[in-house]
Structure formats: C-alpha cells, structure tokens
Amino acid sequence: MTTSSTFRGRRRVAEIAQAVLLLGLPFLRVGGESALRFDVPTLRLHLLGASLAMDEMFGVLAATLFVTFAFLLLTLVLGRVWCGWACPQTVLSDLTAPLDRWRRRGGTRAAAAHLGLLAVSAVVGASLVWWFVEPRAFLRALAGGTLHPVAAGAWAVLALVLYLDLAFLRARFCATACPYAKVQGVLFDRHTLVVAYDAGRDADCIDCGACVRCCPTGIDIRDGLQMECIACAECADACAPIMRKLKRQPDLVGYFFGEPGGRARLARPAVLALGALTAASLVLLGTTAAARSALELEAEVVPGFAPRRTPDGQVVNAYQLQVENRGREPMELRLALDAPGLSARLTPDEIRLEPGERRDLKVLALADPPGPGGRRVEARLRAGPAAGRGPARSRGVPFVVPEQR
Ligand code: SF4
Ligand code: SF4
Structure with missing residues (x-):
C-alpha cells in the first residue's frame, strides 16, 4: 500500500x-x-x-x-x-x-x-x-x-x-x-x-x-x-x-x-503478451521511420510507347515517372539510367522539386544499341541529388532494344 x-x-x-x-x-x-x-x-x-x-x-x-x-x-x-x-x-x-x-x-x-x-x-x-x-x-x-x-x-x-x-x-x-x-x-x-x-x-x-x-x-x-x-x-x-x-x-x-495487501506482479501472461505486442509495434514504428526517404520515386514504361530506333540508329525507350519531395527543402535532382553495357542519356535529366511537390513526368532514354537487337536489358532508373549529398531512389525498368529493320 x-x-x-x-x-x-x-x-x-x-x-x-x-x-x-x-x-x-x-x-x-x-x-x-x-x-x-x-x-x-x-x-x-x-x-x-x-x-x-x-x-x-x-x-x-x-x-x-x-x-x-x-x-x-x-x-x-x-x-x-x-x-x-x-x-x-x-x-x-x-x-x-x-x-x-x-x-x-x-x-x-x-x-x-x-x-x-x-x-x-x-x-x-x-x-x-x-x-x-x-x-x-x-x-x-x-x-x-x-x-x-x-x-x-x-x-x-x-x-x-x-x-x-x-x-x-x-x-x-x-x-x-x-x-x-x-x-x-x-x-x-x-x-x-x-x-x-x-x-x-x-x-x-x-x-x-x-x-x-x-x-x-x-x-x-x-x-x-x-x-x-x-x-x-x-x-x-x-x-x-x-x-x-x-x-x-x-x-x-x-x-x-488488486486488493489490500496485494503486491505488484508483472510476470503474468496478459502483461507479458501486451508487453510483447507493445515492443513489436515499437520495432515496426522504428523500422518504418528508418526506411522512410524524403524522396519518393515510381517508374514504369509508358504504356503504348513501343521502343524504337531513330534514323541515326539510336534506341529510344520512354518511362513514366512519379517523383515526390517529402522533405522540407527544395530538391535539385539528376535522373540517370544504369544499365549494363549501355550508355543512356535521359531527356529531361534534371528536375527541381519544391518541398512537398509531387510531379508526373515522361522521360525519354536514348542509347546506342549494345550489340544485336531483339533484346531486353534490365536497367535501373535513378533519381539523386544533382550536387552534393541528398536522398536518392531508383526503380528497376526494362530497356528494350528492338530488332534492326
Ligand atoms: S472513489 Fe475513486 S473517484 Fe472517488 S475519490 Fe476515490 S479514487 Fe476518486
Ligand atoms: S468514512 Fe471511513 S473510510 Fe471514509 S474517510 Fe471516514 S474513516 Fe475513512
């Protein structure tokens, strides 16, 4: 008592x-x-x-x-x-x-x-x-x-x-x-x-x-x-x-x-079960917070856009991007396509996002064809800081090299 x-x-x-x-x-x-x-x-x-x-x-x-x-x-x-x-x-x-x-x-x-x-x-x-x-x-x-x-x-x-x-x-x-x-x-x-x-x-x-x-x-x-x-x-x-x-x-x-004369007893099943659930939800919260990035990126191929070749033989693929700045500072971002054996240029390759801004944009990727056509290269589309340090995100996308006509 x-x-x-x-x-x-x-x-x-x-x-x-x-x-x-x-x-x-x-x-x-x-x-x-x-x-x-x-x-x-x-x-x-x-x-x-x-x-x-x-x-x-x-x-x-x-x-x-x-x-x-x-x-x-x-x-x-x-x-x-x-x-x-x-x-x-x-x-x-x-x-x-x-x-x-x-x-x-x-x-x-x-x-x-x-x-x-x-x-x-x-x-x-x-x-x-x-x-x-x-x-x-x-x-x-x-x-x-x-x-x-x-x-x-x-x-x-x-x-x-x-x-x-x-x-x-x-x-x-x-x-x-x-x-x-x-x-x-x-x-x-x-x-x-x-x-x-x-x-x-x-x-x-x-x-x-x-x-x-x-x-x-x-x-x-x-x-x-x-x-x-x-x-x-x-x-x-x-x-x-x-x-x-x-x-x-x-x-x-x-x-x-409990009752007069009763003493604290923490080692009881309900307390242990609720304690475990509380600890588990705290771990989940910590994991969620740690995995959070101020930059969010989604990327997919533009539906209906068939990869093609330009008259000078370059290969063009098109991607639909959704980029979001979840931070409190403006972001100057550089976009790039990492693909084995490819040197691709993106258009546009730089964007600026205001704090909280979410933008949908279409990006064209041009590259010299790496070897024979009729292939699909697994690539990663990356958004990162244009200069200095900052959050970066990437998404897997295919780069398709069509047959030479
Ligand atoms: S009976 Fe309960 S509500 Fe009333 S004075 Fe005592 S502790 Fe407070
Ligand atoms: S009624 Fe009894 S329990 Fe309530 S204050 Fe008086 S002595 Fe204490």
Missing part, C-alpha cells in the same frame, strides 16, 4: 505539467515545423521533424498500434491512473475547480465563474484547433480578422462543447459517458493497481463520510471497485489524516495492486 497524504499535490503537479505541454506543444517547432500537427491545407502530418504525406500513413498506423498497445498495457498494470492523473477531462475539471465552487454559490460569483469557464473553454478550444492549423498563423489571422470560416467554426463548436462540459458535466462525464470507463472491467485483472478500501479493517472506519463527500464522481469507495472510480485518490487523501489522528495505520484507503 502506498502512503496517501500527498496524492492531491502530486496530481496537481502532473496536471499542470500536462496542461503546459498540451497548450505549448503546438508552438514548439522541430526542423522549422510544428513538433506535432496534422496540417489540413497540405494533408500532411508533422511529427517531431518528419513530414508524412497521406499515403505514408503506414507509419501513422504503426504509431497508432504502439500507442494502443502501450495504453492497454498501462491500464492492465496501473488501472485508471490515466483517468485520475492525466486525462484532459480530469485535468480541466481539477484546474477549474475554484471556478466551479463559485458557480455553485450563485449570484454575481456564479456569473463571474461562467465567464471564467467560457474563457478557459475558448483557450482550450483554440489549442485543439492548433493541432491542425499552425498556431502562429491562427493567431495572426484572428488578429487581422481573416480567420478561415472552417477554423473559426471548429473553434466555436469546440469551445461551446468544452464550456457545457465544464459548466454542467465535469466528472459526471467520467461516470456516465466515458467509453474507456466502460471497458475497464475487461482490461483489469486481480493484480491491477486500484484505489481501494481495506474492507478487512472495517472496524477502523468511523463512518465519517469524508471519503464520500470529496469523491468527484459521488461514489463510496467502501462499496468496492466501481466503474465510476477514476482512481484520483481524493478519498485516500480525505481518510489518511483521520487514520493518523486515530493512530490507526496503515491508511484505510489507498492504492493497492
């Missing part, structure tokens, strides 16, 4: 850190772009310096798998610690608790509290829009009265929903509507960390009701584990000083692994 006297203080530190992180992260820039933002105008996900296009979402899928398995593992081992310590719903409810107390008193204080909750909702609503629209651009457009109607509308709806939540729902959302709360019964086992009441020491309870009065979801921890419990440990904080005063130790309510 853990000592409970400072759970609230520790939770406040965690909650303020989370609020600062969520409000500040959209402003943090890595490699000239937001550290984490799905940019709606370009449909690209900016993630810690990488810029992923929509068709690169395999990486996003790998990241989603990792987050999902890690979250399931966290729930299995530490129960609803997310709900009590880090969920934005709890964080916002706790950090606006003084306003809520004013609201319940009525009169002018209630009016001031509603204004305060509206202001908080507006700021938090804007911060949610900043995950999709660059925050400095958002603020500039807002100041200049040129905010896009879609961004303004999304902000207004989010702020309204947040205000209604903070003014009228608060922790009742956790107890009634939160889907995560509904599945906790499936995710918990006999060793999961929970806030619990030591029913074996029922005689030590003086039935003062302090643990019930402070509970944000209005339940009685003495009735055992309930779906409404968000593991905030407010009840443990309320009971601990009473037990100390009565010199009845250890605390009657607190965090336990």
Whole structure:
C-alpha cells in the first residue's frame, strides 16, 4: 500500500505539467515545423521533424498500434491512473475547480465563474484547433480578422462543447459517458493497481463520510471497485489524516495492486503478451521511420510507347515517372539510367522539386544499341541529388532494344 497524504499535490503537479505541454506543444517547432500537427491545407502530418504525406500513413498506423498497445498495457498494470492523473477531462475539471465552487454559490460569483469557464473553454478550444492549423498563423489571422470560416467554426463548436462540459458535466462525464470507463472491467485483472478500501479493517472506519463527500464522481469507495472510480485518490487523501489522528495505520484507503495487501506482479501472461505486442509495434514504428526517404520515386514504361530506333540508329525507350519531395527543402535532382553495357542519356535529366511537390513526368532514354537487337536489358532508373549529398531512389525498368529493320 502506498502512503496517501500527498496524492492531491502530486496530481496537481502532473496536471499542470500536462496542461503546459498540451497548450505549448503546438508552438514548439522541430526542423522549422510544428513538433506535432496534422496540417489540413497540405494533408500532411508533422511529427517531431518528419513530414508524412497521406499515403505514408503506414507509419501513422504503426504509431497508432504502439500507442494502443502501450495504453492497454498501462491500464492492465496501473488501472485508471490515466483517468485520475492525466486525462484532459480530469485535468480541466481539477484546474477549474475554484471556478466551479463559485458557480455553485450563485449570484454575481456564479456569473463571474461562467465567464471564467467560457474563457478557459475558448483557450482550450483554440489549442485543439492548433493541432491542425499552425498556431502562429491562427493567431495572426484572428488578429487581422481573416480567420478561415472552417477554423473559426471548429473553434466555436469546440469551445461551446468544452464550456457545457465544464459548466454542467465535469466528472459526471467520467461516470456516465466515458467509453474507456466502460471497458475497464475487461482490461483489469486481480493484480491491477486500484484505489481501494481495506474492507478487512472495517472496524477502523468511523463512518465519517469524508471519503464520500470529496469523491468527484459521488461514489463510496467502501462499496468496492466501481466503474465510476477514476482512481484520483481524493478519498485516500480525505481518510489518511483521520487514520493518523486515530493512530490507526496503515491508511484505510489507498492504492493497492488488486486488493489490500496485494503486491505488484508483472510476470503474468496478459502483461507479458501486451508487453510483447507493445515492443513489436515499437520495432515496426522504428523500422518504418528508418526506411522512410524524403524522396519518393515510381517508374514504369509508358504504356503504348513501343521502343524504337531513330534514323541515326539510336534506341529510344520512354518511362513514366512519379517523383515526390517529402522533405522540407527544395530538391535539385539528376535522373540517370544504369544499365549494363549501355550508355543512356535521359531527356529531361534534371528536375527541381519544391518541398512537398509531387510531379508526373515522361522521360525519354536514348542509347546506342549494345550489340544485336531483339533484346531486353534490365536497367535501373535513378533519381539523386544533382550536387552534393541528398536522398536518392531508383526503380528497376526494362530497356528494350528492338530488332534492326
Ligand atoms: S474517510 Fe475513512 S474513516 Fe471516514 S468514512 Fe471514509 S473510510 Fe471511513
Ligand atoms: S472513489 Fe476515490 S479514487 Fe475513486 S473517484 Fe472517488 S475519490 Fe476518486
């Protein structure tokens, strides 16, 4: 059992850190772009310096798998610690608790509290829009009265929903509507960390009701584990000083692994299985990130274009290319055809791509025929930096040498 006297203080530190992180992260820039933002105008996900296009979402899928398995593992081992310590719903409810107390008193204080909750909702609503629209651009457009109607509308709806939540729902959302709360019964086992009441020491309870009065979801921890419990440990904080005063130790309510007296036990099948899946998805994510190139190239022969000879005897093949710059800098690229025994010239052989640009182009390859006709040479079409260092990609293509007529 853990000592409970400072759970609230520790939770406040965690909650303020989370609020600062969520409000500040959209402003943090890595490699000239937001550290984490799905940019709606370009449909690209900016993630810690990488810029992923929509068709690169395999990486996003790998990241989603990792987050999902890690979250399931966290729930299995530490129960609803997310709900009590880090969920934005709890964080916002706790950090606006003084306003809520004013609201319940009525009169002018209630009016001031509603204004305060509206202001908080507006700021938090804007911060949610900043995950999709660059925050400095958002603020500039807002100041200049040129905010896009879609961004303004999304902000207004989010702020309204947040205000209604903070003014009228608060922790009742956790107890009634939160889907995560509904599945906790499936995710918990006999060793999961929970806030619990030591029913074996029922005689030590003086039935003062302090643990019930402070509970944000209005339940009685003495009735055992309930779906409404968000593991905030407010009840443990309320009971601990009473037990100390009565010199009845250890605390009657607190965090336990499974049941009062229970100890952490990580070596259990479900934890090991979820741990393996979390590690596997992390490896998949790392592999996907390592294999990613800022330059993307696809190449195929132009359908319907028959390889031919020019009047001076040169052989012409034609390729359809799709080149994409997935980086943040312009690219000057040189195109080349590597084929054994061939010295081929490409037209065009140099292109420039702006950041994020994707281009389809047709390329002609001319070469002196290498020996007799009626042959197919396996070649590689290559795109690389015209000067200096940079990403390079190549694709296998055939170079067909037709018969001499
Ligand atoms: S606060 Fe402690 S002593 Fe008071 S009712 Fe709750 S469990 Fe019993
Ligand atoms: S029972 Fe205790 S831990 Fe659970 S929600 Fe209520 S105060 Fe928080």
